Amino acid sequence: MSSPYGPQNAPAGDVGAALLMIDSRLRSIHSGKTETDPEQQELINQFAASLGPGGADDLLDGACTLIYMFMTWLRKAHEEHDKNVIEYVVPSLVTTLRRMPKSIRPEAVPTMAGLVIAAGTGLSPNLWRKQYGDWTKAEMTPLEATAFLLAEQINRITEDPDFATRMISEALTSADRS
Structure with missing residues (x-):
């Protein structure tokens, strides 16, 4: 039975821009920097300012699409070992988010867990979230952290x-060819 919250009903958003932001965070962490490079942060700020009226919504939808794609890959990887993706991914995600109280408000953690569970069960995270109202500013950092x-x-x-960045980049490239 088809759900109104299925991914086929959701806008993909600007997956490329969302991937750019996540890849930037991954690279800064792996380079050993504990703080965001001021030059990099300025570029991100300029990019965010250039999005225009619908750009922020496209970026949000893109981040949710990334979460969906990442959870789809994780679900398949866990199923190959007869494991439940929700059982193995959600507890560590929640624990990590809770360890970041300066960036992630405690009330955002259940929403992020819900997004991941929705994606892990084949639902669109952005459609699942929208049933509860508009996104809040306090959910932006937790959303980025969840995708990261x-x-x-x-x-x-x-x-x-x-791997994760390359996987999405290849999916985007093959979608452009279609």
């Missing part, structure tokens, strides 16, 4: 620090 943490988990599983 899922990408990082994929990279650790594959033992390849660029």
Whole structure:
């Protein structure tokens, strides 16, 4: 039975821009920098300012599409080992988000867990979230952190620090060819 929250009903958004932001965070972490490079942060700020009226919504939808794609990959990887992706991904995600109280407000953690569970069960994270109202400013950093943490988990599983980014880039390239 088809759900109104299925990915086929969701806008993909600007996946490329969302991937650019996540890849930028991954690279800064792997370079050993504990703080965001001021020049990099300025570029991100300029990019965000250039989005225009619908650009922020496209970026949000793109981040949710990344979460969906990452969870789809993680679900398939876990199923190959007869494991439940929700059981193995959500607890570590929640624990990590809770360890970031300066960036992630505690009330955002259940929403991020819900997004990941929705994606892990084949639902669109952005449509699942929209049923509860508009996104809040307080959810932006947790959303980015959630996408980042899922990408990082994929990279650790594959033992390849660029796997998650490359996987999405290849999917985007093959979609453009279609």
